[in-house]
Amino acid sequence: MPNIQQLEALTTQVRRDILRMVHKVNSGHPGGSLGCAEFFVSLYSEIMETNDGFDMDGKGEDLFFLSNGHISPVYYSVLARSGYFPVDELNTFRLINSRLQGHPTTHEGLPGVRIASGSLGQGMSVAIGAAETKKLNKDKHLVYSLHGDGELQEGQNWEAIMYAAGNKVDNLIATIDLNGQQIDGSTDTVLPMGNLKAKFEAFGWTVVEIEQGNDIASILEGMSEAKSLSGKGKPVCVLLKTVMGNGVDFMMHTHAWHGKAPNDKQLEIGLAQNSETLGDY
Amino acid sequence: MKTYTNTGNKDTRSGFGAGLTELGKTNENVVALCADLTGSLKMDEFKANHPERFFQVGIAEANMMGIAAGMTIGGKIPFTGTFANFSTGRVYDQIRQSIAYSHKNVKICASHAGVTLGEDGATHQILEDLGLMKMLPGMTVINTCDFNQTKAATLAIAKHHGPVYLRFGRPKVPNFTPEDQTFEIGKALKLIEGSDVTIVATGHLVWEALEAAKALNEEGISAEVINIHTIKPLDDQAILDSVAKTGCIVTAEEHNYLGGLGESVSRVLAKHKPTPQEFVATNDTFGESGTPAQLMDKYGLNSEAIQNAAKTVLQRK
Numbered sequence: 001m002p003n004i005q006q007l008e009a010l011t012t013q014v015r016r017d018i019l020r021m022v023h024k025v026n027s028g029h030p031g032g033s034l035g036c037a038e039f040f041v042s043l044y045s046e047i048m049e050t051n052d053g054f055d056m057d058g059k060g061e062d063l064f065f066l067s068n069g070h071i072s073p074v075y076y077s078v079l080a081r082s083g084y085f086p087v088d089e090l091n092t093f094r095l096i097n098s099r100l101q102g103h104p105t106t107h108e109g110l111p112g113v114r115i116a117s118g119s120l121g122q123g124m125s126v127a128i129g130a131a132e133t134k135k136l137n138k139d140k141h142l143v144y145s146l147h148g149d150g151e152l153q154e155g156q157n158w159e160a161i162m163y164a165a166g167n168k169v170d171n172l173i174a175t176i177d178l179n180g181q182q183i184d185g186s187t188d189t190v191l192p193m194g195n196l197k198a199k200f201e202a203f204g205w206t207v208v209e210i211e212q213g214n215d216i217a218s219i220l221e222g223m224s225e226a227k228s229l230s231g232k233g234k235p236v237c238v239l240l241k242t243v244m245g246n247g248v249d250f251m252m253h254t255h256a257w258h259g260k261a262p263n264d265k266q267l268e269i270g271l272a273q274n275s276e277t278l279g280d281y
Numbered sequence: 282m283k284t285y286t287n288t289g290n291k292d293t294r295s296g297f298g299a300g301l302t303e304l305g306k307t308n309e310n311v312v313a314l315c316a317d318l319t320g321s322l323k324m325d326e327f328k329a330n331h332p333e334r335f336f337q338v339g340i341a342e343a344n345m346m347g348i349a350a351g352m353t354i355g356g357k358i359p360f361t362g363t364f365a366n367f368s369t370g371r372v373y374d375q376i377r378q379s380i381a382y383s384h385k386n387v388k389i390c391a392s393h394a395g396v397t398l399g400e401d402g403a404t405h406q407i408l409e410d411l412g413l414m415k416m417l418p419g420m421t422v423i424n425t426c427d428f429n430q431t432k433a434a435t436l437a438i439a440k441h442h443g444p445v446y447l448r449f450g451r452p453k454v455p456n457f458t459p460e461d462q463t464f465e466i467g468k469a470l471k472l473i474e475g476s477d478v479t480i481v482a483t484g485h486l487v488w489e490a491l492e493a494a495k496a497l498n499e500e501g502i503s504a505e506v507i508n509i510h511t512i513k514p515l516d517d518q519a520i521l522d523s524v525a526k527t528g529c530i531v532t533a534e535e536h537n538y539l540g541g542l543g544e545s546v547s548r549v550l551a552k553h554k555p556t557p558q559e560f561v562a563t564n565d566t567f568g569e570s571g572t573p574a575q576l577m578d579k580y581g582l583n584s585e586a587i588q589n590a591a592k593t594v595l596q597r598k
Contacts (some may be wrong), residue, residue: 129351159344
C-alpha cells in the first residue's frame with residue numbers, strides 16, 4: 001500500500017514548485033497545474049510502471065502524454081522530482097536557453113517528454129498512435145494521457161475518440177481534467193459540452209469517474225479501477241473532477257489564475273499555505 | 282544531346298504504391314495509415330499483404346497525423362497517405378507541432394498534387410503545399426517526376442530518419458528514369474548537358490523540360506536540364522555550377538511561384554550569384570476543373586511555356 005502521507009508531502013512540495021516557477025518569470029499557468037498536482041504525483045509515484053532513465057521509445061514501460069501542455073509547471077515539477085532531470089533545473093522554466101520551455105517539447109531533449117504539446121487537441125491522437133505501436137510490439141504496458149475539459153472543444157479529439165473505440169485501443173487510459181474552467185470563463189459559459197460521461201460512452205468508451213480528483217486515495221482507487229478495465233476491448237476514459245488552483249485558497253474555484261502568475265505578496269501567501277516538505281529547488 | 286525514352290505512361294502514385302509494397306516485405310517497422318483513399322493512393326497491396334500494419338483512420342486527417350507521430354514512439358516508421366491538399370493545409374498545425382517540432386520519423390505521402398488532379402477542381406488542387414512544407418524546420422521535401430523515381434524515393438525515405446513530405450500525382454505521365462536507380466535525397470540530377478540556359482524542373486514538369494530542351498536544341502539553343510527532386514534540402518551547388526556555365530535559369534514546377542522551387546532557387550542565386558531567372562509556375566491563382574492536359578496548357582505548365590521562358594531569360598543575360 002502506498003503511503004498517502006508521503007504522496008501528500010510530495011504534492012505540497014510540487015505546489016510550491018509551481019508557484020515559485022511561474023512567479024519567477026511572471027508567466028505560466030498555475031491554475032490547472034495546481035488542480036492536477038495530486039493526479040501527477042499519483043501517476044508517477046504509484047500508477048505507472050516506468051523504467052529507470054529515459055528512452056524515447058519507451059518499450060517495456062507505461063507511457064504518459066500531456067495534451068494540455070500549458071500545465072507544464074506541474075509536469076516539470078513531477079518529472080524532476082521523479083528523477084528525470086535535476087530538480088535545480090526548475091529554476092530555468094521559461095528562460096532563454098532552457099529545456100523547460102513554456103509548453104513541453106522534445107526539441108531541447110528534456111527527459112520524460114515524448115511529444116510537443118501546447119496547441120490543443122493533439123495529444124489523444126498521439127497517445128493512440130503510441131498505444132497502437134505497443135500492440136504491434138506485443139508490449140503489454142499501458143499508455144496514459146491527460147486532457148483539459150475545455151480542450152475537448154477541439155474537434156480532433158472527437159476524431160480520436162471515435163477511432164480509439166472503433167479500433168479497440170484498449171491499452172489507453174485517457175484522463176480528462178474536469179475543472180469546469182477555461183480562459184474566458186467557465187466551460188458552461190464558453191461552450192457547454194453537455195454530459196461528457198454520456199458522450200464518451202456513446203462513442204464506445206468505458207468511463208470511470210473520480211469525484212474527488214484532488215484526493216490522492218480517490219485518485220489511486222479510480223486509476224486502479226481504470227487499469228483493471230483496460231485490455232477488455234474498449235478504451236478507458238477517466239473523468240477527474242478537480243478544483244482549479246487547488247491548495248492555494250485565493251486561486252481556487254475561478255478561471256482567473258488559468259494563465260496568470262502571483263505577485264510577490266500572493267506568492268508569500270500561497271507558500272505559507274503550503275509549507276516546505278521535501279526541500280525547495 | 283542526350284535523349285530520354287518514355288517506357289510507357291504511368292502514374293507517380295503507382296510508383297509510391299510499388300515502393301510501399303516493397304517496403305512492406307523488407308522493413309517490418311514500416312506501417313501505413315490512410316484516410317479513406319486506399320485505392321487512390323495505391324496502398325491496396327500493402328494493406329492486403331500486411332493488414333496488421335495498415336491503419337484505416339477514416340476521413341480524419343488531423344487524427345491520422347497525430348497517430349502517425351505517436352506510432353514512431355516504439356520504433357515504427359509511419360507512412361501516411363492522402364491527397365496533397367489534405368496532407369498539408371488541412372493538417373498544418375498537427376504536422377507542425379506533433380511531427381516537425383517533435384522531430385518524429387513520419388513520412389507524409391501526398392498524391393493528387395497540383396492542377397493535374399484534373400476534373401475535381403480547385404478545392405482539391407493544392408498549389409501551395411511545397412511552400413507550406415518547406416517552411417517547417419527539419420522537414421525534407423521531395424517532389425518526384427515519374428513512376429520509377431517515385432518508387433525509388435519511397436524506398437529511400439524509409440532509410441532517412443526524420444519527417445519527410447513526399448509529393449506525387451494522379452495522371453499517367455512518361456516514365457523515363459532508370460528502373461534500378463538509387464535515390465539520393467538532396468542530390469540534383471543533371472539530365473542534359475547544355476551551355477546557353479539552365480532549366481531546373483521538379484515533378485511533372487521534368488518531362489516537359491526534356492521536351493523543351495529538345496525543341497530549343499532544334500533552334501540552336503543549348504539547354505541544360507536539371508531534375509531537382511528534393512526541394513529541401515536544396516542542392517545549391519548543382520544550381521550554382523550550372524548557372525556559372527549558362528548565366529541564366531528557368532525554374533519549372535506545378536506549384537504557385539510564391540513559395541515553390543523557383544523561390545528556393547532565387548534565394549540561392551541572390552546570395553551567391555545573382556542570375557536572370559524566369560518562373561514556370563502558377564501565377565498566384567487557384568486551379569479549376571478540366572483535363573490535366575488542358576489545365577497544364579491553360580496555366581502555362583508545359584514544354585511550350587518552358588521554351589518561351591528560356592527565350593525570355595536568354596534576352597536578359
